Amino acid sequence: MKILKPSPEIKARHLQSLEIFSDLDKTEILMLSEKASMRFWDKSEFLFRRDEAAEKLEILVEGTATVYSILNDGSQKVIHIVSPVTTVGEAACFLGRPFPANCQMTTDGATLCIPRNSLLEFSQQYPDISWKLIGGLYSRLREFKNTVENHSNKSAVSRLATYIIGEARHGKEFILPAKKNQVANFLGLRPESFSRAISQLSSDGAVEFDGNIVTVIDIHRLESFLFPE
Amino acid sequence: MKILKPSPEIKARHLQSLEIFSDLDKTEILMLSEKASMRFWDKSEFLFRRDEAAEKLEILVEGTATVYSILNDGSQKVIHIVSPVTTVGEAACFLGRPFPANCQMTTDGATLCIPRNSLLEFSQQYPDISWKLIGGLYSRLREFKNTVENHSNKSAVSRLATYIIGEARHGKEFILPAKKNQVANFLGLRPESFSRAISQLSSDGAVEFDGNIVTVIDIHRLESFLFPE
DNA sequence: CGAGGGATTGATCAAGCTCAACGACAGTGG
DNA sequence: CCACTGTCGTTGAGCTTGATCAATCCCTCG
Structure with a gap:
Protein backbone atom coordinates (compact mmCIF):
# COMPACT_ATOMS: atom_id res chain seq x y z
CA MET A 1 0.00 0.00 0.00
CA ASN A 150 -33.24 -13.60 -0.76
CA HIS A 151 -31.43 -16.23 1.29
CA SER A 152 -34.74 -17.66 2.40
CA ASN A 153 -35.79 -17.95 -1.22
CA LYS A 154 -34.57 -21.48 -1.26
CA SER A 155 -34.12 -22.03 -4.98
CA ALA A 156 -30.64 -21.25 -6.27
CA VAL A 157 -31.99 -20.07 -9.60
CA SER A 158 -34.43 -17.60 -8.08
CA ARG A 159 -31.69 -16.28 -5.81
CA LEU A 160 -29.53 -15.63 -8.82
CA ALA A 161 -32.45 -14.13 -10.71
CA THR A 162 -33.27 -11.62 -7.97
CA TYR A 163 -29.61 -10.73 -7.75
CA ILE A 164 -29.35 -10.09 -11.47
CA ILE A 165 -32.53 -8.04 -11.52
CA GLY A 166 -31.19 -5.95 -8.69
CA GLU A 167 -27.83 -5.36 -10.33
CA ALA A 168 -29.22 -4.69 -13.78
CA ARG A 169 -31.57 -2.02 -12.54
CA HIS A 170 -29.61 0.60 -14.46
CA GLY A 171 -29.42 -0.95 -17.90
CA LYS A 172 -29.63 -4.32 -19.50
CA GLU A 173 -26.00 -5.13 -18.94
CA PHE A 174 -23.64 -5.19 -15.99
CA ILE A 175 -20.35 -6.65 -14.93
CA LEU A 176 -20.11 -9.06 -12.05
CA PRO A 177 -18.40 -7.02 -9.34
CA ALA A 178 -16.15 -9.91 -8.31
CA LYS A 179 -15.03 -13.39 -9.23
CA LYS A 180 -17.95 -15.78 -9.65
CA ASN A 181 -16.53 -17.51 -6.66
CA GLN A 182 -17.19 -14.53 -4.45
CA VAL A 183 -20.54 -13.67 -5.94
CA ALA A 184 -21.64 -17.24 -5.32
CA ASN A 185 -20.56 -16.96 -1.71
CA PHE A 186 -22.39 -13.66 -1.38
CA LEU A 187 -25.54 -15.37 -2.62
CA GLY A 188 -25.05 -18.22 -0.18
CA LEU A 189 -24.27 -20.77 -2.90
CA ARG A 190 -21.41 -23.11 -3.69
CA PRO A 191 -19.51 -22.24 -6.86
CA GLU A 192 -20.84 -25.39 -8.50
CA SER A 193 -24.45 -24.55 -7.76
CA PHE A 194 -23.90 -21.00 -8.89
CA SER A 195 -22.48 -22.25 -12.16
CA ARG A 196 -25.43 -24.56 -12.69
CA ALA A 197 -27.88 -21.77 -11.93
CA ILE A 198 -26.13 -19.65 -14.55
CA SER A 199 -26.40 -22.31 -17.21
CA GLN A 200 -30.05 -22.83 -16.38
CA LEU A 201 -30.84 -19.15 -16.78
CA SER A 202 -28.87 -18.75 -19.97
CA SER A 203 -30.04 -21.98 -21.59
CA ASP A 204 -33.53 -20.67 -20.93
CA GLY A 205 -32.75 -17.52 -22.86
CA ALA A 206 -33.33 -15.18 -19.94
CA VAL A 207 -29.79 -13.85 -19.69
CA GLU A 208 -26.43 -14.21 -21.38
CA PHE A 209 -23.12 -14.72 -19.63
CA ASP A 210 -19.89 -13.78 -21.31
CA GLY A 211 -17.16 -14.11 -18.75
CA ASN A 212 -18.10 -11.56 -16.12
CA ILE A 213 -20.43 -9.61 -18.37
CA VAL A 214 -24.08 -10.33 -17.75
CA THR A 215 -26.71 -9.28 -20.27
CA VAL A 216 -30.40 -9.47 -19.57
CA ILE A 217 -32.05 -10.87 -22.68
CA ASP A 218 -35.63 -11.36 -21.59
CA ILE A 219 -36.60 -9.61 -18.38
CA HIS A 220 -40.03 -11.24 -18.16
CA ARG A 221 -38.61 -14.68 -18.51
CA LEU A 222 -36.08 -13.75 -15.85
CA GLU A 223 -38.78 -12.49 -13.52
CA SER A 224 -40.68 -15.72 -13.97
CA PHE A 225 -37.88 -17.43 -12.08
CA LEU A 226 -38.66 -15.35 -9.01
CA PHE A 227 -41.71 -17.46 -8.37
CA PRO A 228 -40.59 -20.87 -7.26
CA GLU A 229 -42.54 -23.44 -9.26
CA MET B 1 -56.84 -0.83 19.24
CA ASN B 150 -26.33 -17.64 10.76
CA HIS B 151 -28.42 -18.39 7.71
CA SER B 152 -25.33 -19.51 5.86
CA ASN B 153 -24.55 -21.92 8.68
CA LYS B 154 -26.18 -24.67 6.79
CA SER B 155 -26.97 -27.08 9.61
CA ALA B 156 -30.33 -26.57 11.29
CA VAL B 157 -28.93 -27.62 14.65
CA SER B 158 -26.07 -25.14 14.58
CA ARG B 159 -28.45 -22.39 13.55
CA LEU B 160 -30.60 -23.14 16.56
CA ALA B 161 -27.54 -23.41 18.79
CA THR B 162 -26.20 -19.98 17.80
CA TYR B 163 -29.65 -18.53 18.32
CA ILE B 164 -29.94 -20.00 21.80
CA ILE B 165 -26.48 -18.85 22.76
CA GLY B 166 -27.34 -15.36 21.58
CA GLU B 167 -30.62 -15.22 23.48
CA ALA B 168 -29.28 -16.78 26.64
CA ARG B 169 -26.46 -14.27 26.92
CA HIS B 170 -28.01 -12.85 30.07
CA GLY B 171 -28.61 -15.96 32.11
CA LYS B 172 -29.00 -19.66 31.61
CA GLU B 173 -32.69 -19.43 30.92
CA PHE B 174 -34.91 -17.49 28.57
CA ILE B 175 -38.36 -17.58 27.09
CA LEU B 176 -38.90 -17.97 23.38
CA PRO B 177 -40.15 -14.54 22.31
CA ALA B 178 -42.81 -16.02 20.01
CA LYS B 179 -44.53 -19.21 18.96
CA LYS B 180 -42.05 -21.87 17.87
CA ASN B 181 -43.63 -21.44 14.50
CA GLN B 182 -42.39 -17.89 14.23
CA VAL B 183 -39.01 -18.52 15.75
CA ALA B 184 -38.50 -21.31 13.23
CA ASN B 185 -39.38 -18.94 10.41
CA PHE B 186 -37.02 -16.33 11.82
CA LEU B 187 -34.26 -18.92 11.75
CA GLY B 188 -35.12 -19.86 8.18
CA LEU B 189 -36.41 -23.30 9.15
CA ARG B 190 -39.66 -25.18 8.76
CA PRO B 191 -41.49 -25.91 12.00
CA GLU B 192 -40.77 -29.63 11.58
CA SER B 193 -37.04 -29.09 11.16
CA PHE B 194 -37.03 -26.70 14.08
CA SER B 195 -38.74 -29.30 16.22
CA ARG B 196 -36.23 -31.95 15.23
CA ALA B 197 -33.35 -29.61 15.96
CA ILE B 198 -34.80 -29.02 19.40
CA SER B 199 -35.08 -32.71 20.15
CA GLN B 200 -31.54 -33.26 18.94
CA LEU B 201 -30.16 -30.57 21.24
CA SER B 202 -32.17 -31.67 24.24
CA SER B 203 -31.61 -35.39 23.77
CA ASP B 204 -27.93 -34.53 23.73
CA GLY B 205 -28.26 -32.87 27.11
CA ALA B 206 -27.17 -29.44 25.90
CA VAL B 207 -30.44 -27.64 26.62
CA GLU B 208 -33.86 -28.32 28.04
CA PHE B 209 -37.12 -27.23 26.49
CA ASP B 210 -40.20 -26.85 28.62
CA GLY B 211 -42.86 -25.31 26.43
CA ASN B 212 -41.42 -21.92 25.56
CA ILE B 213 -38.89 -21.91 28.37
CA VAL B 214 -35.39 -22.75 27.25
CA THR B 215 -32.73 -23.69 29.76
CA VAL B 216 -29.10 -24.07 28.85
CA ILE B 217 -27.83 -27.18 30.61
CA ASP B 218 -24.35 -27.57 29.20
CA ILE B 219 -22.98 -24.53 27.42
CA HIS B 220 -19.89 -26.30 26.16
CA ARG B 221 -21.86 -29.12 24.66
CA LEU B 222 -24.10 -26.49 23.09
CA GLU B 223 -21.14 -24.62 21.66
CA SER B 224 -19.82 -27.81 20.18
CA PHE B 225 -22.80 -27.75 17.83
CA LEU B 226 -21.57 -24.50 16.34
CA PHE B 227 -18.89 -26.37 14.51
CA PRO B 228 -20.51 -28.35 11.76
CA GLU B 229 -19.09 -31.88 11.75
C1' DC C 1 -67.38 -32.49 24.84
C1' DG C 2 -65.71 -31.11 20.27
C1' DA C 3 -63.08 -27.90 17.48
C1' DG C 4 -58.98 -25.79 16.13
C1' DG C 5 -54.30 -24.36 16.34
C1' DG C 6 -49.73 -25.60 17.43
C1' DA C 7 -46.21 -29.05 18.02
C1' DT C 8 -44.33 -33.44 17.16
C1' DT C 9 -43.17 -37.67 14.60
C1' DG C 10 -42.63 -40.62 10.56
C1' DA C 11 -41.73 -41.51 5.58
C1' DT C 12 -40.52 -39.81 1.19
C1' DC C 13 -38.40 -36.63 -2.02
C1' DA C 14 -35.67 -33.20 -4.19
C1' DA C 15 -32.33 -29.53 -4.12
C1' DG C 16 -28.01 -28.35 -3.26
C1' DC C 17 -23.59 -29.93 -1.25
C1' DT C 18 -19.52 -32.77 -1.70
C1' DC C 19 -16.03 -34.96 -4.07
C1' DA C 20 -13.56 -35.69 -8.12
C1' DA C 21 -12.07 -34.82 -12.70
C1' DC C 22 -11.33 -31.84 -16.43
C1' DG C 23 -10.66 -27.68 -19.40
C1' DA C 24 -9.37 -22.87 -19.95
C1' DC C 25 -6.27 -19.48 -18.91
C1' DA C 26 -2.43 -16.54 -16.87
C1' DG C 27 1.91 -16.24 -15.03
C1' DT C 28 6.55 -18.26 -14.42
C1' DG C 29 10.85 -19.97 -15.50
C1' DG C 30 13.82 -22.73 -18.10
C1' DC D 1 8.88 -21.25 -27.18
C1' DC D 2 7.08 -24.66 -24.29
C1' DA D 3 6.37 -27.25 -20.09
C1' DC D 4 4.84 -26.32 -15.22
C1' DT D 5 1.88 -24.48 -11.90
C1' DG D 6 -2.03 -22.52 -9.79
C1' DT D 7 -6.49 -20.48 -10.07
C1' DC D 8 -10.95 -20.46 -11.69
C1' DG D 9 -14.90 -22.30 -13.77
C1' DT D 10 -17.50 -26.10 -15.36
C1' DT D 11 -19.39 -30.79 -15.49
C1' DG D 12 -20.68 -35.32 -13.62
C1' DA D 13 -22.17 -38.74 -9.92
C1' DG D 14 -23.67 -39.76 -5.50
C1' DC D 15 -25.02 -38.36 -1.05
C1' DT D 16 -27.01 -35.59 2.80
C1' DT D 17 -30.13 -32.51 4.65
C1' DG D 18 -34.00 -30.19 5.18
C1' DA D 19 -38.59 -29.62 2.79
C1' DT D 20 -42.83 -31.80 2.04
C1' DC D 21 -46.80 -34.48 2.99
C1' DA D 22 -49.52 -36.86 6.25
C1' DA D 23 -50.95 -38.55 10.69
C1' DT D 24 -51.18 -37.95 15.49
C1' DC D 25 -50.96 -35.67 19.82
C1' DC D 26 -51.64 -32.01 22.98
C1' DC D 27 -53.56 -27.89 24.53
C1' DT D 28 -56.86 -24.24 25.09
C1' DC D 29 -61.20 -22.49 24.59
C1' DG D 30 -65.95 -22.20 23.44
Missing part, protein backbone atom coordinates in the same frame (compact mmCIF):
# COMPACT_ATOMS: atom_id res chain seq x y z
CA LYS A 2 1.34 3.39 -1.02
CA ILE A 3 0.21 6.76 0.18
CA LEU A 4 0.20 9.69 -2.23
CA LYS A 5 -1.14 13.22 -2.13
CA PRO A 6 -2.54 14.10 -5.52
CA SER A 7 -4.15 17.45 -6.25
CA PRO A 8 -7.12 18.37 -4.06
CA GLU A 9 -9.22 18.73 -7.19
CA ILE A 10 -8.86 15.08 -8.09
CA LYS A 11 -9.77 14.02 -4.59
CA ALA A 12 -12.63 16.49 -4.50
CA ARG A 13 -14.18 14.98 -7.59
CA HIS A 14 -14.47 11.65 -5.83
CA LEU A 15 -15.81 13.12 -2.62
CA GLN A 16 -18.41 15.07 -4.50
CA SER A 17 -20.00 11.95 -5.87
CA LEU A 18 -20.71 10.63 -2.36
CA GLU A 19 -24.23 11.03 -1.10
CA ILE A 20 -23.00 11.66 2.41
CA PHE A 21 -21.19 14.85 1.42
CA SER A 22 -23.80 16.03 -1.05
CA ASP A 23 -24.73 19.02 1.10
CA LEU A 24 -21.23 20.47 1.05
CA ASP A 25 -20.49 23.08 -1.58
CA LYS A 26 -17.32 23.15 -3.67
CA THR A 27 -15.13 25.10 -1.29
CA GLU A 28 -16.17 22.89 1.60
CA ILE A 29 -15.47 19.76 -0.39
CA LEU A 30 -12.05 21.16 -1.20
CA MET A 31 -11.38 21.82 2.46
CA LEU A 32 -12.30 18.26 3.26
CA SER A 33 -10.20 16.86 0.47
CA GLU A 34 -7.19 18.69 1.89
CA LYS A 35 -7.44 16.29 4.79
CA ALA A 36 -7.70 13.24 2.60
CA SER A 37 -4.80 11.17 1.41
CA MET A 38 -4.96 8.78 -1.46
CA ARG A 39 -3.87 5.20 -0.97
CA PHE A 40 -3.03 2.66 -3.60
CA TRP A 41 -3.60 -0.96 -2.75
CA ASP A 42 -2.46 -4.24 -4.19
CA LYS A 43 -4.84 -7.07 -4.73
CA SER A 44 -5.71 -8.97 -1.53
CA GLU A 45 -4.43 -6.31 0.86
CA PHE A 46 -6.69 -5.57 3.81
CA LEU A 47 -8.42 -2.22 4.01
CA PHE A 48 -9.24 -3.19 7.56
CA ARG A 49 -9.62 -6.22 9.73
CA ARG A 50 -12.33 -7.24 12.15
CA ASP A 51 -11.96 -5.68 15.63
CA GLU A 52 -9.49 -3.06 14.44
CA ALA A 53 -10.14 0.47 15.67
CA ALA A 54 -11.83 2.54 12.97
CA GLU A 55 -9.49 5.49 13.03
CA LYS A 56 -10.12 6.56 9.47
CA LEU A 57 -12.73 6.46 6.80
CA GLU A 58 -11.78 4.70 3.58
CA ILE A 59 -13.55 5.57 0.37
CA LEU A 60 -13.05 3.10 -2.41
CA VAL A 61 -12.41 4.98 -5.64
CA GLU A 62 -10.88 2.28 -7.80
CA GLY A 63 -10.89 -1.50 -7.87
CA THR A 64 -13.20 -3.74 -5.90
CA ALA A 65 -13.18 -5.09 -2.37
CA THR A 66 -15.21 -7.57 -0.37
CA VAL A 67 -16.40 -7.31 3.18
CA TYR A 68 -16.58 -10.69 4.85
CA SER A 69 -16.69 -12.51 8.17
CA ILE A 70 -14.98 -15.65 9.26
CA LEU A 71 -17.57 -18.17 10.47
CA ASN A 72 -17.04 -20.53 13.34
CA ASP A 73 -16.24 -23.40 10.99
CA GLY A 74 -13.43 -21.36 9.48
CA SER A 75 -15.16 -20.63 6.20
CA GLN A 76 -15.74 -17.11 5.07
CA LYS A 77 -19.02 -15.43 4.29
CA VAL A 78 -19.04 -12.49 1.90
CA ILE A 79 -21.29 -9.82 3.39
CA HIS A 80 -20.83 -7.09 0.83
CA ILE A 81 -19.13 -6.59 -2.48
CA VAL A 82 -17.87 -3.04 -2.76
CA SER A 83 -17.50 -1.10 -5.98
CA PRO A 84 -16.37 2.49 -6.41
CA VAL A 85 -17.24 5.08 -5.37
CA THR A 86 -18.37 4.00 -1.90
CA THR A 87 -17.49 4.58 1.72
CA VAL A 88 -16.56 1.45 3.63
CA GLY A 89 -17.18 1.00 7.33
CA GLU A 90 -18.40 4.56 7.72
CA ALA A 91 -20.74 3.79 10.60
CA ALA A 92 -18.03 2.18 12.67
CA CYS A 93 -15.81 5.16 11.94
CA PHE A 94 -18.35 7.78 12.95
CA LEU A 95 -19.27 5.90 16.09
CA GLY A 96 -15.69 5.02 16.98
CA ARG A 97 -16.49 1.32 17.17
CA PRO A 98 -14.18 -1.44 16.01
CA PHE A 99 -14.84 -2.83 12.56
CA PRO A 100 -17.30 -5.72 12.67
CA ALA A 101 -15.84 -7.57 9.68
CA ASN A 102 -12.86 -7.79 7.36
CA CYS A 103 -12.42 -5.81 4.18
CA GLN A 104 -10.00 -7.02 1.57
CA MET A 105 -9.17 -5.83 -1.93
CA THR A 106 -10.01 -8.32 -4.65
CA THR A 107 -8.18 -6.31 -7.30
CA ASP A 108 -5.57 -3.59 -7.26
CA GLY A 109 -7.23 -0.31 -6.41
CA ALA A 110 -7.22 2.99 -4.62
CA THR A 111 -8.99 4.65 -1.73
CA LEU A 112 -9.36 8.09 -0.30
CA CYS A 113 -8.59 8.09 3.38
CA ILE A 114 -9.98 10.67 5.79
CA PRO A 115 -8.81 10.70 9.43
CA ARG A 116 -11.60 10.25 11.89
CA ASN A 117 -10.85 13.58 13.61
CA SER A 118 -11.30 15.60 10.44
CA LEU A 119 -14.49 13.74 9.77
CA LEU A 120 -15.96 14.48 13.18
CA GLU A 121 -14.95 18.13 12.91
CA PHE A 122 -16.78 18.37 9.64
CA SER A 123 -19.86 16.66 10.89
CA GLN A 124 -20.03 19.09 13.79
CA GLN A 125 -19.91 22.02 11.42
CA TYR A 126 -22.43 20.44 9.08
CA PRO A 127 -24.98 18.57 11.15
CA ASP A 128 -26.74 17.43 8.01
CA ILE A 129 -23.87 15.02 7.51
CA SER A 130 -25.17 12.89 10.33
CA TRP A 131 -28.60 12.81 8.69
CA LYS A 132 -26.98 11.65 5.49
CA LEU A 133 -25.18 9.05 7.51
CA ILE A 134 -28.48 7.88 8.96
CA GLY A 135 -29.89 7.72 5.46
CA GLY A 136 -26.95 5.66 4.30
CA LEU A 137 -27.21 3.30 7.22
CA TYR A 138 -30.87 2.94 6.51
CA SER A 139 -30.29 1.91 2.90
CA ARG A 140 -27.68 -0.55 4.03
CA LEU A 141 -30.21 -1.94 6.47
CA ARG A 142 -32.74 -2.38 3.70
CA GLU A 143 -30.08 -4.10 1.59
CA PHE A 144 -29.48 -6.55 4.40
CA LYS A 145 -33.18 -7.11 4.70
CA ASN A 146 -33.23 -7.99 1.02
CA THR A 147 -30.29 -10.31 1.49
CA VAL A 148 -32.05 -12.14 4.29
CA GLU A 149 -35.19 -12.42 2.23
CA LYS B 2 -57.70 1.62 22.00
CA ILE B 3 -55.99 4.87 22.76
CA LEU B 4 -55.63 5.98 26.35
CA LYS B 5 -53.76 8.76 28.12
CA PRO B 6 -52.39 7.43 31.37
CA SER B 7 -50.32 9.55 33.69
CA PRO B 8 -47.15 11.04 32.21
CA GLU B 9 -45.16 9.33 34.93
CA ILE B 10 -46.13 5.89 33.73
CA LYS B 11 -45.23 6.75 30.16
CA ALA B 12 -42.03 8.41 31.28
CA ARG B 13 -40.88 5.26 32.99
CA HIS B 14 -41.02 3.39 29.70
CA LEU B 15 -39.33 6.15 27.72
CA GLN B 16 -36.53 6.32 30.22
CA SER B 17 -35.51 2.77 29.61
CA LEU B 18 -34.87 3.47 25.92
CA GLU B 19 -31.28 3.94 24.91
CA ILE B 20 -32.26 6.54 22.35
CA PHE B 21 -33.57 8.93 25.00
CA SER B 22 -30.94 8.16 27.59
CA ASP B 23 -29.45 11.65 27.35
CA LEU B 24 -32.67 13.36 28.36
CA ASP B 25 -33.12 14.22 32.03
CA LYS B 26 -36.31 13.63 33.97
CA THR B 27 -38.07 16.87 33.14
CA GLU B 28 -37.25 16.45 29.46
CA ILE B 29 -38.53 12.90 29.49
CA LEU B 30 -41.72 14.13 31.10
CA MET B 31 -42.12 16.77 28.40
CA LEU B 32 -41.74 14.12 25.77
CA SER B 33 -44.14 11.77 27.45
CA GLU B 34 -46.78 14.52 27.41
CA LYS B 35 -46.79 14.07 23.66
CA ALA B 36 -47.09 10.32 23.84
CA SER B 37 -50.32 8.41 23.85
CA MET B 38 -50.66 4.86 24.97
CA ARG B 39 -52.27 2.34 22.67
CA PHE B 40 -53.61 -1.05 23.56
CA TRP B 41 -53.57 -3.68 20.85
CA ASP B 42 -55.27 -7.00 20.35
CA LYS B 43 -53.37 -10.00 19.13
CA SER B 44 -52.70 -9.94 15.37
CA GLU B 45 -53.44 -6.26 14.89
CA PHE B 46 -50.98 -4.39 12.67
CA LEU B 47 -48.74 -1.78 14.25
CA PHE B 48 -47.94 -0.78 10.70
CA ARG B 49 -47.96 -2.16 7.20
CA ARG B 50 -45.35 -2.10 4.48
CA ASP B 51 -45.32 1.14 2.44
CA GLU B 52 -47.38 3.02 4.97
CA ALA B 53 -46.15 6.50 5.83
CA ALA B 54 -44.25 6.48 9.11
CA GLU B 55 -46.11 9.30 10.78
CA LYS B 56 -45.45 8.16 14.32
CA LEU B 57 -43.01 6.22 16.38
CA GLU B 58 -44.36 3.17 18.16
CA ILE B 59 -42.61 1.88 21.24
CA LEU B 60 -43.61 -1.59 22.28
CA VAL B 61 -44.07 -1.68 26.03
CA GLU B 62 -46.10 -4.85 26.47
CA GLY B 63 -46.66 -8.02 24.46
CA THR B 64 -44.66 -9.15 21.47
CA ALA B 65 -44.76 -8.35 17.78
CA THR B 66 -43.07 -9.64 14.66
CA VAL B 67 -41.70 -7.67 11.76
CA TYR B 68 -42.00 -9.58 8.51
CA SER B 69 -42.04 -9.28 4.74
CA ILE B 70 -44.17 -11.02 2.19
CA LEU B 71 -41.97 -12.81 -0.33
CA ASN B 72 -42.73 -13.12 -4.00
CA ASP B 73 -44.07 -16.63 -3.56
CA GLY B 74 -46.60 -15.36 -1.05
CA SER B 75 -44.93 -16.81 2.02
CA GLN B 76 -43.85 -14.63 4.87
CA LYS B 77 -40.39 -14.17 6.28
CA VAL B 78 -39.99 -13.05 9.88
CA ILE B 79 -37.30 -10.40 9.96
CA HIS B 80 -37.41 -9.48 13.60
CA ILE B 81 -39.12 -10.58 16.76
CA VAL B 82 -39.82 -7.60 18.97
CA SER B 83 -40.01 -7.70 22.75
CA PRO B 84 -40.56 -4.78 25.11
CA VAL B 85 -39.28 -2.19 25.60
CA THR B 86 -38.19 -1.39 22.04
CA THR B 87 -38.82 1.19 19.38
CA VAL B 88 -40.14 -0.22 16.12
CA GLY B 89 -39.46 1.32 12.75
CA GLU B 90 -37.68 4.27 14.29
CA ALA B 91 -35.38 4.85 11.33
CA ALA B 92 -38.23 5.06 8.85
CA CYS B 93 -39.97 7.46 11.19
CA PHE B 94 -37.02 9.78 11.63
CA LEU B 95 -36.26 9.79 7.93
CA GLY B 96 -39.89 10.11 6.90
CA ARG B 97 -39.69 7.04 4.69
CA PRO B 98 -42.45 4.50 4.29
CA PHE B 99 -42.16 1.37 6.41
CA PRO B 100 -40.18 -1.34 4.61
CA ALA B 101 -42.03 -4.26 6.20
CA ASN B 102 -45.11 -5.25 8.19
CA CYS B 103 -45.34 -5.28 11.94
CA GLN B 104 -48.05 -7.31 13.61
CA MET B 105 -48.81 -8.11 17.22
CA THR B 106 -48.48 -11.76 18.12
CA THR B 107 -50.08 -11.26 21.52
CA ASP B 108 -52.22 -8.59 23.11
CA GLY B 109 -50.02 -5.68 24.08
CA ALA B 110 -49.44 -1.98 24.37
CA THR B 111 -47.33 0.70 22.76
CA LEU B 112 -46.38 4.25 23.40
CA CYS B 113 -46.98 6.36 20.35
CA ILE B 114 -45.10 9.58 19.65
CA PRO B 115 -46.09 11.75 16.69
CA ARG B 116 -43.32 12.30 14.21
CA ASN B 117 -43.46 16.08 14.63
CA SER B 118 -42.84 15.96 18.34
CA LEU B 119 -40.01 13.57 17.74
CA LEU B 120 -38.30 15.81 15.21
CA GLU B 121 -38.73 18.84 17.47
CA PHE B 122 -37.04 16.97 20.26
CA SER B 123 -34.21 15.74 18.12
CA GLN B 124 -33.54 19.31 17.01
CA GLN B 125 -33.33 20.47 20.59
CA TYR B 126 -31.18 17.50 21.56
CA PRO B 127 -28.87 16.66 18.69
CA ASP B 128 -27.44 13.76 20.61
CA ILE B 129 -30.66 11.93 19.89
CA SER B 130 -29.60 11.51 16.30
CA TRP B 131 -26.30 10.02 17.44
CA LYS B 132 -28.21 7.59 19.60
CA LEU B 133 -30.33 6.80 16.57
CA ILE B 134 -27.20 6.10 14.57
CA GLY B 135 -25.97 3.86 17.33
CA GLY B 136 -29.25 1.99 17.36
CA LEU B 137 -29.24 1.58 13.60
CA TYR B 138 -25.72 0.33 13.81
CA SER B 139 -26.61 -2.39 16.32
CA ARG B 140 -29.51 -3.41 14.18
CA LEU B 141 -27.14 -3.62 11.23
CA ARG B 142 -24.85 -5.89 13.20
CA GLU B 143 -27.82 -8.04 14.15
CA PHE B 144 -28.67 -8.43 10.50
CA LYS B 145 -25.09 -9.31 9.77
CA ASN B 146 -25.35 -12.04 12.36
CA THR B 147 -28.61 -13.24 10.84
CA VAL B 148 -27.02 -13.48 7.43
CA GLU B 149 -24.06 -15.34 8.84
